[in-house]
Amino acid sequence: MSSHADTAHHHYTTTGLEHRKLAIWAFIGSECMLFASLISTYLIYKGRSIVGPFPHTEWVNEAGQVFKPILDIPVTSASTFVLLMSSLAMVLALQAVQLKDTPLPAGANWWTRIQRSSQTWLLATALLGMTFLGFQAYEFTSFVHEGLTIKTNLFGSTFFTLTGFHGAHVTAGVLWLFTLLWIDRTRGLGPKDELIVDIAALYWHFVDVVWIAIFTLVYLIQ
Amino acid sequence: MSHDPKHAAPTAAHHGGPHAGEHAHPDGWTYVKVGAILTIITIIEVWAYYIPALVASPFFNPSLLIMSAVKFAIVVMFYMHLKYDHKLFRVLFTGPLIIAMGTIVALLFLFHQLSVKF
Amino acid sequence: MATIAAPSLASAGDAYAENSGIWSWITTVDHKRIGTLYLWTALFFFLVGGFEAVLIRTQLAQPNMGFVSADTYNQLFTMHGTTMVFLAIMPLSAAFFNYLIPLQLGARDVAFPRLNAFSYWVYLFGGIFITVPILFKVAPDGGWFGYAPLTTTQFSAGINIDFWVLGLQILGVSSLAAAFNFITTVINMRAPGMTLMRMPMFTWMSFVVQFLVILAFPVITIALFFLMMDRFFGTQFYAIAAGADPLLWQHLFWVFGHPEVYILILPAFGLVSEVLPTFSKKPLFGYNVMVYSGIMIGTLGFGVWAHHMFAVGMGAVADSIFSLMTMLIAIPTGVKIFNWIATMWSGEIRFTVPMKFAIALIGMFTIGGISGVMHSSPPADLQQTDSYFIVAHFHYVLFGGSIMGIFAGIYFYFPKMTGRFLDTTLGNWHFWLNFIGFNLAFFPMHFSGLLGMPRRIYTYDAGQGWDLFNLTSTIGTYILVVATSIFVWNFLRSRTRGAVAGNDPWGAATLEWSIPSPPPEYNFAQIPEVTSRYPLWDLKDPAKTAGIEHSHADAMTITDAHAVPMHEETERHTAKSLGIPMPFPTAKPFFTALAMCAMIGGLLVMRTGNMGLALAVMIGSAALMVGGLYSWLTSPLE
Amino acid sequence: MSMLRLRQAAPALLLAVCLLAITACGGTEYPNSTFNHHTDFNTSIDALWDRLLFWGTVVFVVVELALLVTIIRYRKRPGGPAAKQIHGNAALEITWTAIPAVILVLIAIPTVKTIFETQAPAPAGALKVEVIGHQWWWEFRYPELGITTANELYLPVGRTASFELKTVDVIHSFWIPQMGGKRDLITNKTNFLWFTPNADLASSAWNGFCTEYCGTSHANMRFRVFTVQPDEFASWAAHQAKPAVYPATDSVGSTGYVFPAEMLPEHTVPKTPIPAGLEFDDSLLEGGDPVAGMTNLMIGGCIGCHTIDGNPMAQSPIGPNLTHIASRHTLAGGLFPNDAPTLARWLKNAKKMKPGALMNVVGRGEYEPLIKANVDGGLDDKQIADLVAYLRLLK
């Protein structure tokens, strides 16, 4: 669906709202249930694994091998921060697109200027998202090295699936962001494109919001 | 949302389409400030995690939940500009959210991961 | 939905679809043609599911029969349930969503026409994927709710369950995509003046259903995803040796499953709410209450799921809460029943075929509802659950409710869809045989159940006191075969030979009847302006609607014919001749759907042991799917 | 018009059928009826059921009558009155919201009461029975009495039986329609259920079923319940707790109480036909040699799965405990009568006798789906006949 075609025909909508924005909110509502199922499952199985490694407690197997509590809070805190900042970058990207055609006031400082640079913010968002994914890749591989795989125990299955689902959402978001960046570079995004940036942003923030819940429920609460 | 059609039609015609009926958007600084608040709450959360006395206290889990709920709400209201947007979006989001939360809580009770003492 | 503008100013001529040939069906984005595809496909699957039921009933006609083997029987009832629920009733409802919602709203199409095509193709491919295995006796055999751990590889090593796990995930995509589409359509594409509280009841109930879909389907998607991970990648969600809790599956399934049954019934409720007023010559009684009760049913439906699990030992507190919540649902449902009766009260009732089906729904659904309330009392349900008493309940609500309602809808809307009536004589035969066969088939199940017959048994011993009831059920089923065959014959024949119907053959009240039958591709030459809930009655018989709220009552009289123009067909216009922009036909949704199904189905290749090939298939189709999506999203709609 | 009369008659007819059948449900014609008061549990349930049925019938009659009256009275007639354009009525809406609500309260209160009553902990002094589900047979253990048996459950009348329900594989469900409601056997979980067979119940036999779909032979996972007098139970239990006499001979002596075969009601005698194509020379059964048969336990691999107390070789818990197999009336989840010809065929090819059965095919030359080939070792008919002779002694 081309946004150009839409605006060209001035489609009548009952509420005056854009179709796609309604759809993305309905989609986000639906995603709430998706993640609710994943999070419930994680919490239901919490503490029910027969063998370790465990998230917050040490585990010694029959051979006397010691497994540390597996969750790495400092690293995850950093990645959480990164994702939060990507949300900030995203909202600024949207603002930049909205402001594109507003003339800069005389004597604008660097901050006012950079606020107009949608490419900067889109790129920043995407890079921060990729950094988050990098952290996750690091986390997953180190867990595997420490003896926790998706097959090891209930904790492994639920943990990797929950965070993996989230990671897949981030990945899709990063692709989406790069697509926007590519459009911005090829033909420039302006206020008329507000919608397509807005729906990407809503998706991105939602993914961030889900992480806020996961960070607390999975990592911090014991 | 049942706008009188006579008024609704022109709304769609101008470019404000996605934001019909909204209030003014906050400016960049507001977003940065919101980001700072989010960071501060996250720092408090992680800090609390490292204080054994806090972790042991019965208030640890509830306060973490409250803090993350606040973060959640801030992002949704400001970054997802639900606070400024059409109320229909709020309905589309909060309705499912309530059902989702209700389901999580009910499931946790059913699996005895939560319990109330009478 | 990353959308990118690439305004290729294609010449306007390209936009107008060819109307014949396979390719025109593959590329169509017209909601009416997609609705037609849904209708045909779903009717086909209804026959398949019915045929499976006939085999089931033949096997059960007498004790210790050897008509089919145990394994075949288990595949039959699994596929019967799965087919009827996911491939027949839901898509039959979807056929009406597609066909009717835009027409009832006064719109030219749905919000996302291509997404709509995509939904259909995913449904078709998913349906084929899940149905074909039965021809090779490797069909899913875990029951339609596939309880773990029976469905894990430990106890079901074959590929049977794989088809089910993957197939249902595919079908879920279809329903979800359609639901986002219809939510947007209903909110955003109502004609001027069509406030929410002026929407036709069918559209209202469908609107509620879409919310049930977007909230219920993610849950089963996740439950199935876990099972898929267990079966293909060795996770342990349902692995009993790892300490998994089998109730996890049950809870997730029924969190979906209960809303699902309202997904199955509410569209039928909507359809009869169109039929009853029309043939009573009266507006729907208590419109507002009907809307609210529909919303109540949908919302409460999320809080009752564990009533399917009263025998699992949840504890007295949980049993009590879910029991009370379940009973509550009887109230809004009862309100609907009473309002329908009140709609007919003091009307002028014409017993047309659709009206007969609608009345039958009221009578028969009530029986199913009452047995539902009997299940909702946990101690009593312990004697009922997993017995034929349950089978009786759900066929009374599903057949006596959904199917009756859908048949009412088919007879009612066939003239709109084809321009011709279904034959009335054949229709009457169909109705009466259907009504008798249905009661003969399912009423005795109340007794066989309460007299101790468990469900899902391929055989039973002689002398258990069930013989007569089973035989009667089987005879009833054969009568249903005759009834259904008459319908099929009528349906096929009347398309070309039925009596010609005009725009508004029944004297109905809503917008879809203001346009020619079948409707032109653009639906409304001029988007109507709606001033009340019953625009056509305003036009034709204003006295009938004088008592209800109208807008602009001061500015123009409600009889103002300009508000809802009747498009009497004098000569056939085309969108082109009227200069109405139409979406381009495109095969992109078709190919994207195909690629997506290949991607998910590709996992099956893993069962051959050839991991490389499996990956190649999946990654290859994933690439095609993403490519298809990009190309779809970057090409202009119209 | 004739159409209309049919439409009128149908529900009335249904109701009549309904009432007729309900009154008939107590009789012996319906040996698995849920409507009876053989236990305290089922008495509570039935009281609830009566109330549900009463209100259900009231609602049914009111709705169907209202419907019929409406469609008859307001059918379109030439010269009939025109439709009255009524759009709604708040008072009516409130009424038909409130009345069902009141009915539901009348149902809900006894429901909740019964839930808490029937799910309370079992009274002290109850007889403990462990019920263990297997694909597709039942294991019953009396831990206090040291008894393990299969597919046949003995319960003394007048004493509460408290069941602990478990499963070794998938989910099953335990149901004796005449005794009360069912309860699932869930993997990794223990469920509870208790009831007391009425003290004045004569010694009698009942059918039980697995009611949770559990795979191929779910339909064939049945069992028998014998409610017996306390002294009969004591005698049965005392003998069942003993090991089998080893080596088994004819002179076993007292076998304790066993529910007499001639008292078995018709519906508890299995009538499952022997599948076609399973030939066995029944004449061999006459001269079976139990001592040789015992060695065949090893040759046939029986000891890999079965326990026979008193036989130190046969100590595997996978299949049903065979210690007192000859004291049982049925075989293989209540599917067949336990007589020599049937037993022989069962041993020859269990998978043909019972679809999916997890017991090996033992008969030489029979097809074994597990190995997708015919058994070439195994036992020939003579050896099976010997084995049967031995098993028939395990009273």
Ligand code: HEA
């Ligand atoms: C169209 C689908 C549909 C609908 C609408 C319903 C409606 C209801 N169902 Fe049903 N149900 C199924 C489909 C449906 N069900 C299926 C498929 C299963 C089995 C799944 C499986 O195991 O395979 C099932 C199983 C099922 C169970 C589980 C039984 C078991 O397995 O042990 C229960 C338990 O409470 C239940 C209850 C109800 C209730 C209370 C309603 C209520 O919504 C009914 C409300 C309606 C009325 C009550 C009638 C009208 C009301 C009045 C006239 C007012 C006055 C009435 C009173 C005061 C009583 N259903």
Ligand code: HEA
């Ligand atoms: C909407 C849902 C729906 C519908 C309409 C039906 C319709 C029918 N069902 Fe249904 N049934 C279910 C949903 C449905 N069922 C579900 C969910 C289950 C549970 C499955 C499970 O346990 O997992 C079930 C289980 C179930 C069982 C229990 C099986 C068991 O537990 O062992 C039985 C048994 O009698 C049965 C019978 C029937 C019959 C006789 C019909 C009849 O009404 C069918 C009528 C249709 C026909 C008779 C079509 C005939 C047409 C032809 C044969 C072709 C003619 C062709 C041409 C002329 C071209 N069904």
Ligand code: CUA
């Ligand atoms: Cu065991 Cu069914």
Ligand SMILES: [Cu+2]
């Ligand atoms: Cu339900």
